[in-house]
Amino acid sequence: MFKEVAEASLRYLGVAPSIPSRTIGVGEPLLAAFSQPQRSVGPATAVPDLRGLDARAAIAKAVASGLTVRAIGSGVVTSQDPEAGGALPANGKVTIHLSPRSLAALGTTLRVEVRG
Numbered sequence: 001m002f003k004e005v006a007e008a009s010l011r012y013l014g015v016a017p018s019i020p021s022r023t024i025g026v027g028e029p030l031l032a033a034f035s036q037p038q039r040s041v042g043p044a045t046a047v048p049d050l051r052g053l054d055a056r057a058a059i060a061k062a063v064a065s066g067l068t069v070r071a072i073g074s075g076v077v078t079s080q081d082p083e084a085g086g087a088l089p090a091n092g093k094v095t096i097h098l099s100p101r102s103l104a105a106l107g108t109t110l111r112v113e114v115r116g
Contacts, residue, residue, distance in 0.1 A: 049084035050077045050096055058096055066090045073098035 045066045050058040058077045062069045070093055081095045082088065 044087040044089055045092065047080075047082050047084055047086045047088055047094055050080050050094070051084070053077050054101075055096075055098055062094050062096075068093045070095045071098060072096070075100040 047067070048061050048065050050061060053061065054076050055071055055074060059069045059071065067088060068091055072095065075098045077096045078099045079097045081097075088094065
């Protein structure tokens, strides 16, 4: 990979090759799959219940169900959108909200009041 990049860079800069000319086939630039719009194909997928799972397990479970994931925060899943049991098209996106494990165990959001 480095060799092809270096050769193309030197050619672009007008540096003559020190070895007899060799051409490399450079096709059209490819965009990464994540930069392309996802087209949903196939039947609807049931949204799994991800609440209570850590981020890695929740993402793995959603991806195994054919969904893409948007994760907000870190820790364990405290809520998700859409809710479990709903249906999304293949490659549909589920958003998970994560909180630190200690707060998630309490089942609530910590609110701190400071009085002077």
